[in-house]
Amino acid sequence: MNEKEGFIDDFPRPGSAEYGLLLAKKEEKKKTLKQWKRLNKYFTIPLYRIGILPLFGGGKIFLLLFTKGRKTGKQRITPIEYRTKDGIIHVVSGRGKTAHWFKNLIAHPEQAKIKVGFKKYAVNFEIIQTIEEKNALFKWYVVKFPKAAKMLFGWDPKNDKVEKADFTSFSELVEVVKFSPKE
Known part of the structure; x- marks a missing residue:
């Protein structure tokens, strides 16, 4: 990175976590995915189910997404980091269109439910289509949550400048989904 000119790689x-999922070599991708699956299976989902994670604030970071499996028809539960912007829940599919939860959501949109904290409800969703809207969301994210942005995609809060940041290549790799309660 060229800090003098404010150039952003x-x-x-x-x-970063997203690099491990999207751009690393095949073996590294497998290792990263296995670590995330293990963390979700043995930590995040069980703590959410028994009410500990929401009780201690985990419900402000993670939601549980309930989908119907596109192949098996079984209910699938996926913990996902979310952020609320302008009253709308936003989630990022870190593996883009290849994430199983994303494929399940597309296959059975009528079955989608989320649990935020202690509240579970059916949802409608919209996939952000434009790179510009995704870029604006990521710029908002790095301002509001710089430490999380550092871990997720390598944002450097001390040296990177929001006004010079270009998230276009990242926006092309991931999918962003907006959830709203069904009426």
Whole structure:
């Protein structure tokens, strides 16, 4: 990175969680995915189910997405980091269109439910289509949550400048979904 000119390398950067899922070598991708699956299976989902994670604030970061499996028809539960902007819940599919939860959501949109904190409800969703809207969301994200942005895609809060950041390459790799309650 050329700090003098304020030039920003492409995101995600090496060492970040998203880099491990999207751009690393095949074996590294498998390792990263396995770590996330293990964390979700043995930590996040069980703590959410028994009410501990929402009780201690985990419901402000993670939601549980309930989908119907596109192949098996079984209910699938996926913990996903979310952020609320302008009253709308936003989630990022870190693996883009290849994420199983994303494929299940597309296959059975009428079955989608989320649990935020202690509240579970059916939802409608919209996939953000434009790169510009995704870029605006990521710029908002790095301002509001710089530490999370550092871990997720390599944002450097001390050296990176929001006004010079270009998230286009990252926006092309991921999908962003907006959830709203069904009426």
